[in-house]
Amino acid sequence: MHQPVKRNKKELSPVQREELLSALKARFEKNVNRHKDLEWAQVEAKLETNPGKLWSLNEMERSGGEPDLVGYDKKTGEYIFYDCSPESPKDRRSLCYDREALDSRKENKPKGNAVDMATAMGIELLTEEQYRELQKLGKFDTKTSSWIKTPSAVRKLGGASFVIAASTPFSCITTVLKLTTPPGRSVAC
Numbered sequence: 001m002h003q004p005v006k007r008n009k010k011e012l013s014p015v016q017r018e019e020l021l022s023a024l025k026a027r028f029e030k031n032v033n034r035h036k037d038l039e040w041a042q043v044e045a046k047l048e049t050n051p052g053k054l055w056s057l058n059e060m061e062r063s064g065g066e067p068d069l070v071g072y073d074k075k076t077g078e079y080i081f082y083d084c085s086p087e088s089p090k091d092r093r094s095l096c097y098d099r100e101a102l103d104s105r106k107e108n109k110p111k112g113n114a115v116d117m118a119t120a121m122g123i124e125l126l127t128e129e130q131y132r133e134l135q136k137l138g139k140f141d142t143k144t145s146s147w148i149k150t151p152s153a154v155r156k157l158g159g160a161s162f163v164i165a166a167s168t169p170f171s172c173i174t175t176v177l178k179l180t181t182p183p184g185r186s187v188a189c
Contacts, residue, residue, distance in 0.1 A: 010055045027068045035069040056122035064089030088144040097160035114147040125149040
């Protein structure tokens with residue numbers, strides 16, 4: 001009797017893997033300015049050996065994002081992907097920053113929070129520095145805003161950081177208020 005193949009929850013089927021790699025390759029070729037001097041064949045070979053990273057990239061894609069290669073870390077040998085969707089994806093909007101902010105909401109609670117959503121996807125929120133690098137690659141968040149990683153000292157005061165890129169240069173706003181509406185833009189590890 002033939003037993004069905006059991007898959008790890010964080011593993012893509014061969015069809016999903018092929019569709020994702022095809023989408024990533026098309027985006028890579030369309031946006032060469034984001035990753036000068038990097039070759040797709042090397043990136044693909046590295047991704048093929050790392051199903052966890054592929055799964056995370058697929059989660060970004062599945063939730064409306066557009067993950068694209070933006071760099072290579074020579075020290076770690078890792079390729080760096082950012083979500084390069086023009087605006088924060090619809091499924092990642094109207095979120096609190098983290099669980100603490102979500103739990104403190106008494107009325108009109110959002111569906112979730114950016115930190116937990118990123119963790120569940122196996123990715124991280126961008127730092128302010130990373131977000132500045134993203135803005136050098138194109139126009140992002142001209143109509144939306146994104147949560148960025150907030151320093152723990154600011155979180156202890158009840159604040160969180162988000163960015164708005166509608167003006168040039170973009171504004172990084174850190175406030176000691178319980179903010180709950182901007183979405184998160186994430187980066188794959």
